[in-house]
Amino acid sequence: MARPQSAPDPSRRSAQSRTAILTAALELVADVGFGKLTIEKIAARAGVGKQTIYRWWPSKGAVVFDAFLAANENATGSLALPDTGDLGEDLRTLLRATALELADPAFNRTGRALAAEVLTDPELLREYRERLLDPLLEVTRDRLRAAREAGQLRADADLDLAVELLYGPLYYRWLHGLGPLDDRYADQVTQACLRALGSTGG
Amino acid sequence: MARPQSAPDPSRRSAQSRTAILTAALELVADVGFGKLTIEKIAARAGVGKQTIYRWWPSKGAVVFDAFLAANENATGSLALPDTGDLGEDLRTLLRATALELADPAFNRTGRALAAEVLTDPELLREYRERLLDPLLEVTRDRLRAAREAGQLRADADLDLAVELLYGPLYYRWLHGLGPLDDRYADQVTQACLRALGSTGG
C-alpha cells in the first residue's frame, strides 16, 4: 500500500519542522489562497528545506489538508452532539452551529480550497472522510438513532439518508452561494427534516 | 472593468479556431484531467497560437468551463421539467435523471474538476450560476410553484429552500462518495421532500 522503497524513518522526524510547516501552510492559505500557494513559499516561511516537505507529504494539497486537520482535530476531539431529549432543539442547535461556521468569511477561503482539493483527489477524499466527515456523520446518526428508538422518528427512517437531508442543503447553499446561512435558514432545514423523518410529521 | 486598451474585435474572431480550442480543451480534460491540463497543450492540440487563447479567455478554467457549457448548453436549451399533474411522479423523474447523470463515471472526472474550479473562482461561480444553475433552479421552482398553487404543497412552502432540499442531498452524496446514486436513492429523497413540503404530508 505504501511504497516500499526507502521510506523515511518517522522516528527521526523533526517535530519542530513539522509544526513550522503546518503553521506556515495555514497562514499562507489564508494569505494568498490555495491556488497561489507554492511548496517553495511554505518552505521559505517555515524556514525549512523543500526536501523536508517532499519527504513527508506527497503533494501541496496533502500538506494543507494535514495542516487543516491538525488544527481542527483536537477541537473536534470533543465531537459530541447534545442530547437534551428534544430532538428538534438538538438538531436546531447542530444546524445553527454548522451554518455559522460555513458563513464565517475566515472559513470560506480555506474551506472552499479544501473542498476543491478533496473533491478532486480521491486519496484526500478518503482521508477526509476517515478523519473528519465519517466521525461527524456517525455521531449525527447516533443522535438520530436514539431519537428513532425513542419513537420520535419513523421506525423505518433511513439514517444515511437522514444525515444527507440535514447537511446536504446547507452544503449546497454554501458552495453555490445561493443565500444566507443564518439561524433562520438552519431552523427551516431542521423543520423540513423533522417533517420528512418524524413519526407524526413533526 | 475590462482593460480599455486594444480590446480584440469579436467580429474578426475566427470561429474555426474557437471551435478547435473548445474541442481540444474537452478532449484534454478527459485525457489528462483538469490539473494537468495546460494552455500550451490546448493550443498545440488545437493547432492554434497561444495568443489566440489568451486573447479570448482570461484563464484555463474559463476555457474549460466555456467548452463544457458550449457542449451542454444546447442540450439544456430544451430545459423543461415535465408536468404530468402528479408532483410526486414528476419529482421522481427529475431526481432519477439527476442521480443518473451524477452516477455516470464519464461525468465524474469532468464534473468534479468543474465543481472544484467553480467553487474556488468567484467569477466562474457567477458565470456558472447565470448560465446553468439558476435556470435549472428556476424551472424547478416553477414546477413547485405550480404544485403549491394546486394545493399540493403547503401554502407557506419556501421554494428556495425546497430546491436545496431536493438537490442538496444528491450533491452531498455525490461529492463525498457516500453511497450509490441510483433510482432507489432518488425515490427516497423525493419522498422525504414531499413529506417535508407536502400539504398533507405526501
Next chain:
Amino acid sequence: MARPQSAPDPSRRSAQSRTAILTAALELVADVGFGKLTIEKIAARAGVGKQTIYRWWPSKGAVVFDAFLAANENATGSLALPDTGDLGEDLRTLLRATALELADPAFNRTGRALAAEVLTDPELLREYRERLLDPLLEVTRDRLRAAREAGQLRADADLDLAVELLYGPLYYRWLHGLGPLDDRYADQVTQACLRALGSTGG
C-alpha cells in the same frame, strides 16, 4: 549529429540576450571562478531567463567557453606570425608573447578553468581545436615550413613535432607551475628548438 527534435530557430535568436549572457559569464568566471559559477547566476546577472541559456547552450562549460572564444576570436582574427626572414628572431618573438600571456595573472584563473573544461569534455576539446588551437598551430607550421624551404631547418623536420616542441614545454611549465614564464625562459626554449630542428644546429 544535432538532435533533430524541435531545435530552436536561430534566426529568431535575441542578439541582445546572447551578448548579455556571454558578458555575464566572463565577468562571473573572473569574479568567483569556474567551479562556483552557476547557470542561475549567469542568468540573473544577464537579466535573462535560465531557459534562454538552456535553449542555446548544452552546459555551463559551453557557455563560458563560447564567451571566451567570442572575446578572443576577433583578436586572433589577425592571427599572423611575423616573418622577418630570421627564424630565430621570429620564434623568439612568438614564444615571448606566448609566455607573457600565460604569465598574466588575469589570464591564469580563466585559462586554467577553460583548460580543465576542454581537457575533460571531448566536445569542447573538438571545438577548441577547431576554433583556436588548430589555426594557431597551422600558422606556426606555415612559418616553420617557409623556414624549412629556405633551408633554415632540416629537410626532414616534422612540423607536427616541431610545434609541440615549441609550445609543449611552456604549457607544461604553466600548468604545473614549475617556474617563471619570462623572456629568458622563452629564449631558452627557442634556442633548444632551433638546435633540435635547425639544419646546422642553430
Next chain:
Amino acid sequence: MARPQSAPDPSRRSAQSRTAILTAALELVADVGFGKLTIEKIAARAGVGKQTIYRWWPSKGAVVFDAFLAANENATGSLALPDTGDLGEDLRTLLRATALELADPAFNRTGRALAAEVLTDPELLREYRERLLDPLLEVTRDRLRAAREAGQLRADADLDLAVELLYGPLYYRWLHGLGPLDDRYADQVTQACLRALGSTGG
C-alpha cells in the same frame, strides 16, 4: 591553519572504511567520470556514512586524488630510471613508457579528470607535485645530470628546461589529442631533445 576544535584522532581511524572509500572512489571515477561523481555515491558504494568521508578529507577532489595516489604510489615507489650508460637508449625507454601510459584508454578518463582537478585547485597541485611530479622530475634530472657529467650533454645544459623539453611535448599532444602517442613519436621527441641538449648535437 587546521581548526583546533575536535580534530579527529587518526589512531582510531578505521582502515577498512578508508580502503573501502578509496576503492569506491576509483571505481566511480572510472564508471561515471569525475564530474558526475558525488560524495554520497562514494559513501553509498563504500557502505560508509558520509560523515566518515567528511571527517578525513576536505573535498571530493582530495578523496579521488588520494585514491589515485594510493593506487599508484607503491608502483612508483620503485621509481628509478635505468642507467645503461647510453643516454639515448635510456631516454627512449623512458619516453616510450610514458607515451604508452598516456595512450592507455583506461588511463585517459581518470588521468584527464585528475589533471583538470590538479590544474584548478592550487592545494591539490601542491600535493600532486610533492607526491608524484617532483619526484619524477627529480629522478629524470638525476639521470640527465649523470649524463652531463659524463660529457654526453652540453656543460651548460639547464636540467629544469631539459625535463620540460622531454615531457612537455608528450603532455601537450596528450591533452589536446594532437596525434598518436606511440613509440615512433617517443623516439622523435627523444632525438629532438638529444639534438637540443647534446654536447655534439646527438
Next chain:
DNA sequence: CGATAAGCGAGACGGTACGTCAAGTCTTGTA
C-alpha cells in the same frame, strides 16, 4: 572490568542549484 568517549553507519535537516515545464508577454511573418 565496567564507564565512557571516540569512530562509525545511517539518514534527517536547511540549503543551493539543477534542468524542466508552463505561464503570460512580445515579436515576426503570413493571409
Next chain:
DNA sequence: TACAAGACTTGACGTACCGTCTCGCTTATCG
C-alpha cells in the same frame, strides 16, 4: 488585424547533493 509560431522573462516544480547535525551501535582505551 487576427492568426500560427515560437522566443522571451519569470517562477515553481521535484530531484540531487551539499555539508552539518543528531541518532544508536560498536569498539577500545582508561578510571
